[in-house]
Amino acid sequence: MSQSAGAAEPQRITYREACKQGIRAAILADPRVFLMGEDVARYGGCYAVTKGLSEELGEDRIRDTPLSEGGYVGAGIGAAIAGVRPIVEIMTVNFSLLAADQIVNNAASISHMSGGQFAVPVVIRMATGAGRQLAAQHSHSLEGWYAHIPGLKVLAPATHEDARFMLQPALDDPNPVLIFEHVMLYNREDVLDPAVTGVDISTAQVRRAGRDVTLITYGGSLFKTLEAAEALQAEGVEAEVIDLRVLRPLDTPTLLASVARTHRVVIIDEGWRSGSLSAEIAARIAEAAFFNLDAPIRRICSAEVPIPYAAQMEQAALPQVATIVATVLALVRSR
């Protein structure tokens, strides 16, 4: 990867802009790559990620679709099998349910079902998560459902580097890759490290080292967790923060290595608790590192309600910094 815009000077940009740079670079690098989705071209994307790109790259490469999630996601899958490299954008994960048949029954199944005759190199991006008062049909965190499905890879870029650089390895991957972008990250500003010119899509990363407790999270909850870790430091607790980055396949070794150091685990997941990704992570740690644990595994998840509109109700439903801090303090002080 060499075409990172702006080269040597560190750029302070939004996460949205990082996503956009990644899309632009991928389309310029390969004539087979194009993006399609609802209102991605003339409107500029419902979260403005693709704003201006259709003028620059043309409406064949940034392709507006009708409101036919099952139709155009299926078309992306078919086109990928036929030899092009579609990036399909779905406005939010809630809408992806209209295309779930195509994602689960076709994209995830065709390689195995055909005895390995076909690969399905499609990338499907979508927004996920709550925090913008968009209520119950635009705010859910259903990435854990997709992480349940064999045949898919599921990514959750939280940092600017991941937002910028995960797309290219996702396109290079011969498998269907789903990318979940948390809605609260789009406006987040940060410096895009000019030293980073590419990232992997296979490992979890330790975003903050610590010896007392392992906090496992991803996506929109990463920055809440890092903020909690700061607060915990003031209380004399050194928290290690792991950003999963890849929700399927899970990088279990990185999680277990951290647990071996800290002996305590708290999982922060904006998905609901029941049957969730956090449950899967807790189970894996319990299965493989039970005797390394000094305390029960704790989970901080969304309240088990459809996410409500009213701000105080919405916030009450979501994992919060104060909850993370209190849970960790109770855990480490129970020794």
Place this chain on the structure above:
Amino acid sequence: MNDPAMPKVHLDRTHLRHLLTAMLRIRRFEEKCFELYQTEKIRGFMHLYDGEEAVSVGVIEALRPEDAIVATYREHGQALARGIGMNPLMAEMYGKLEGCCRGRGGSMHVFDAATRFYGGNAIVGGGLPLAVGTALGDKMLKRNSVTACFFGDGAVDEGSFHESMNLASLWKLPVLFVCENNLYSMGMAVERAEADTDIGHKGVAYHMPGEVVDGMDVVAVEAAARRLVAQVRESCVPCLLECRTYRFRAHSMFDAQAYRGRAELDVWRKRDPIVRLQAWLAETAMLHPDEIDRIEAEVAAEIDAAVAFAEAGTLEDVKDLERFTIMDRVPQ
């Protein structure tokens, strides 16, 4: 075989023999499959095409090797007509490693990269968006290929039908939508499922040209398919072909057929596409009865060989269970 570039059907002896043979291969292959199902050599869901052979044979006659096919779970006919070998197809029915999908797909999920055969889709209507996609990919790669997308009347009830028809027409994609209207989606009669039972007419809503054809007449199907495929290829606009047909057997192997009467079946039996073609060939003296016997003998021998091939086949090692769930490369 006729040149697929020619929009017209040439009714010479060689071609008619070919059409009859193609339909008989499907009919007799499935009769054998039915038998093998009774003896539990074949398991799972199996949907027979008995009565509908003229549709796949006629349409696929109009295609070129570079064209693509998306079919349904009732796809043995399309698979054989497209040129997937009877040996790997039978081995797939047996669940053997030598099957076209290593025995992983079975009757409902036949795939074949060599002939661009993209399933074998067992979600009703699920194949239509895929066909829009293969056509989009082919158009972007300037392949001048047509995707023939087969689906039943039941798929017309699904939203994916309407989304796919709209997308293909809006984007001017080279898809031939082929509705195999056999009057029932499982047990649901088309007049109980569709506010307007004229499926061919539904193309009008999407500015899509099309034809309605007697799906029990292989020559008529081929002629219509040739006209429409030529139009799709030359003008790069999708077309809709409704083939009115009938399945003589049950929906699957578990169906008491309480939803239709014997009299209806008897009426349609008289229109059997194979019987009709044979009768016409005899009337016009195009094919000597001895020649038909010879075809039957050839087909029987091919089926015997396919059964022997499947019987002799091996089972995939269960250690490969997870192989191809995640691919390490795009197969070339």
